[in-house]
Amino acid sequence: MSVTPFLVLSAIxxxxxxxxxxxxxxxxxxxxxxxxxxxxxxxxFVTFARQHGNLDGQIAAFFVMVVAAAEVVVGLAIIMTIxxxxxxxxxxxxxxxKY
Amino acid sequence: xxxxxxxxxxxxxxAIAMVMARKAVHSALxxxxxxxxxxxxxxxxxxxxxxxxxxxxxxxxxxxxxxxVLMLVGVDSxxxxxxxxxxxxxxxxxxxxxxxxxxxxxxxxxxxGAAVGLQAANADGNVNGIAAVLxxxxxxxxxxxxxxxxxAALGAMVLAHRERLSPxxxxxxxxxxxxxxxxxxxxxxxxxxxxxxxxxHNSVDTPALLPDGTPSELSIxxxxxxxxxxxxxxxxxxxxxxxxxxxxxxxxxxx
Numbered sequence: 001m002s003v004t005p006f007l008v009l010s011a012i013x014x015x016x017x018x019x020x021x022x023x024x025x026x027x028x029x030x031x032x033x034x035x036x037x038x039x040x041x042x043x044x045f046v047t048f049a050r051q052h053g054n055l056d057g058q059i060a061a062f063f064v065m066v067v068a069a070a071e072v073v074v075g076l077a078i079i080m081t082i083x084x085x086x087x088x089x090x091x092x093x094x095x096x097x098k099y
Numbered sequence: 100x101x102x103x104x105x106x107x108x109x110x111x112x113x114a115i116a117m118v119m120a121r122k123a124v125h126s127a128l129x130x131x132x133x134x135x136x137x138x139x140x141x142x143x144x145x146x147x148x149x150x151x152x153x154x155x156x157x158x159x160x161x162x163x164x165x166x167x168v169l170m171l172v173g174v175d176s177x178x179x180x181x182x183x184x185x186x187x188x189x190x191x192x193x194x195x196x197x198x199x200x201x202x203x204x205x206x207x208x209x210x211x212g213a214a215v216g217l218q219a220a221n222a223d224g225n226v227n228g229i230a231a232v233l234x235x236x237x238x239x240x241x242x243x244x245x246x247x248x249x250x251a252a253l254g255a256m257v258l259a260h261r262e263r264l265s266p267x268x269x270x271x272x273x274x275x276x277x278x279x280x281x282x283x284x285x286x287x288x289x290x291x292x293x294x295x296x297x298x299x300h301n302s303v304d305t306p307a308l309l310p311d312g313t314p315s316e317l318s319i320x321x322x323x324x325x326x327x328x329x330x331x332x333x334x335x336x337x338x339x340x341x342x343x344x345x346x347x348x349x350x351x352x353x354x
Contacts, residue, residue, distance in 0.1 A: 074258070
């Protein structure tokens with residue numbers, strides 16, 4: 001099967017995730033949309049690995065997963081800390097740098 | 100390749116619903132559907148190792164972490180619908196649509212030729228093939244990854260740690276404080292009242308009734324009131340009162 005449908009699906013998922021990051025106000029949902037974008041990129045990595053016939057793309061997807069896991073751990077800890085001090089998980093409430 | 104055409108519409112629908120869902124828990128569950136579908140697509144593209152890693156790391160670990168944090172952050176984590184910047188939501192959707200159409204068209208216009216396929220690379224197993232590349236060509240990146248993971252674990256511990264500012268109150272101090280509150284403000288020193296136990300409802304969302312018939316505020320968890328799932332028992336009470344006033348309206352009620 002041609003690789004084009006996989007890449008188009010990856011592009012659609014990536015843009016839906018990007019819209020979610022821009023539209024949503026809840027920090028945790030924004031984070032989930034970032035995860036969706038990372039997953040969409042992984043799909044194109046795996047697809048291109050099949051296209052080129054070597055495993056480098058799959059290795060790249062594997063490293064993306066590792067980095068995403070580390071990023072989720074630290075990011076959720078930061079969200080927890082912000083929630084503890086402000087009693088809110090909304091990205092609009094953490095606006096101290098604005099003033 | 101039937102798997103792709105079955106899963107792709109499901110994934111796109113789940114992604115759109117995830118962005119639009121009001122409650123964060125629904126978003127997390129829809130994301131789980133997308134991740135499992137992605138794992139199946141990996142398996143369909145000769146990547147069994149990534150299939151397993153996707154399910155174990157993403158669906159198993161990352162999403163459970165999301166659910167744990169949602170549980171800690173609590174019920175008021177639903178989104179506010181107030182737009183801070185006027186027109187930002189519409190502009191974001193338009194820009195996202197344009198971006199998606201652009202990339203999809205660019206990919207659709209490109210001719211990739213026939214896919215080489217991974218039969219040669221996976222000749223002695225996908226896991227063996229990945230290991231051969233990972234531990235030779237990418238060994239330095241692999242070592243750096245270990246440093247990254249240790250740093251992330253340390254960072255999470257530092258961020259989640261809360262310094263105790265005052266010593267932990269002992270049982271005795273708590274009892275003294277409770278009695279002092281009773282002496283000064285008249286707060287009830289005993290435990291909180293149970294939820295109501297009635298013939299029709301006996302679950303924790305049913306408030307107990309005080310002697311004058313009003314629901315007791317203390318008998319219901321604060322979280323349930325914030326969610327708005329407290330059952331209204333006043334209608335049942337009036338029915339009971341009517342029956343008490345006029346027992347004849349119950350069929351066969353010849354007492």
